[in-house]
């Protein structure tokens with residue numbers, strides 16, 4: 384029987400930075416369900432926040448809290464910002480290359496709702512790709528791809544390992560410690576910017592085991608996404624474009640966002656998303672991202688990834704304006720944990736990265752805080768875990784297995800229906816009536832002949848709708864319309 388010191392579920396920024404901080408002497412297994420670069424980390428564009436120096440920490444904390452509608456846990460936001468200084472230094476020292484000017488000084492950009500230019504980037508707009516490649520090359524532990532975790536071995540307040548399919552074969556793997564770094568919930572939504580691997584399986588397992596999810600009503604929608612593509616993953620136009628001057632306009636070129644917030648394009652994501660959604664609905668007009676103020680040469684240098692991606696879609700940037708819509712982007716809420724990633728009540732279980740609800744983001748994430756959160760709290764979790772000397776002396780049997788019923792015949796059609804209802808009823812603007820409709824729909828699906836993985840998605844969808852129903856007032860990304868008329 385195999386037993387590991389640590390199993391890490393996920394090979395994005397959080398899982399890989401955790402792995403980088405565990406000594407080689409430990410027996411560690413890093414798992415990802417597909418090819419390693421199919422993760423949200425790889426697709427990140429804009430960059431990584433770093434406080435500029437100690438003096439900038441209070442301003443970064445305040446920007447994060449203001450974007451999060453002050454629903455954030457301030458102590459944890461302070462940890463994020465203070466630790467950013469050593470984290471950035473650490474990855475640069477280990478070989479991560481960020482964009483610099485001709486003299487070798489880091490280039491900083493500004494994104495919406497930041498009061499200073501404090502975002503560093505790599506490869507222009509390919510920060511995620513560069514960061515992922517760098518971390519894959521620095522991971523000293525074994526990484527197993529195409530391994531899908533479908534259960535956690537939990538008994539009497541302790542985690543003993545996982546169940547997973549390895550090349551479609553069900554396997555039980557024991558470990559003293561399990562770190563969940565499985566990302567967010569993007570695949571639950573019809574329009575989303577996320578990798579196909581990010582489908583809330585582990586959140587669903589937690590719901591089943593009675594492990595709390597928190598702040599699940601706060602789902603973030605990115606305002607500028609090109610959704611006119613048959614691909615499941617819709618194409619993001621980074622916030623840095625607006626930060627550096629791009630305009631959001633209607634068919635006639637009117638910049639209507641000032642009707643919603645005096646900061647116009649630079650208001651926080653929830654406000655801009657709602658503004659675009661509402662304006663489209665109210666006027667029936669199309670909305671575009673206008674990039675024509677950029678010089679082509681500079682634009683191609685600064686945003687090479689976007690230039691190429693949109694060229695393949697038939698757009699010549701920055702000359703052509705791009706039709707945009709908001710789309711699901713990021714889970715502010717997640718599996719509840721403390722600031723060391725410890726999952727309360729379950730010994731040997733940790734959660735880091737987008738899967739975790741640390742309290743950093745509150746009701747709405749400030750742009751480019753998540754890659755940083757993934758690193759800062761992964762390292763804290765690992766440092767704490769290594770200080771604990773947690774050894775499972777027993778290896779109890781876990782007989783219940785779902786390995787051969789992960790999928791059933793109608794799952795694909797049901798998943799599609801689920802995605803549609805999540806987008807329509809638990810999306811940017813919610814109504815109590817719509818939330819009840821979604822809740823009933825999810826309940827009905829749960830009682831059909833479905834496979835294990837759809838069951839797990841439905842568990843997570845239930846947690847989102849229940850949290851949204853509990854919060855009667857609008858806050859951050861949770862926006863309830865016409866409450867009185869609906870009740």
Ligand SMILES: Cc1cc2nc3c(=O)[nH]c(=O)nc-3n(C[C@H](O)[C@H](O)[C@H](O)COP(=O)(O)OP(=O)(O)OC[C@H]3O[C@@H](n4cnc5c(N)ncnc54)[C@H](O)[C@@H]3O)c2cc1C
Nearest residue numbers: 393394395396397416423424429430532566736737751754
């Ligand atoms: C298009 C896009 C652009 C973004 N741009 C930025 C940006 O500029 N700056 C910023 O800070 N943030 C950005 N974000 C957000 C940020 O990229 C993510 O929040 C962050 O990368 C999440 O990292 P993670 O390690 O938690 O998860 P991910 O990188 O999503 O990795 C999840 C891992 O878990 C694995 N996994 C999931 N389920 C299972 C399972 N059941 N079994 C086995 N393995 C599993 C996956 O295979 C994957 O390896 C962006 C996100 C997107 C989608």
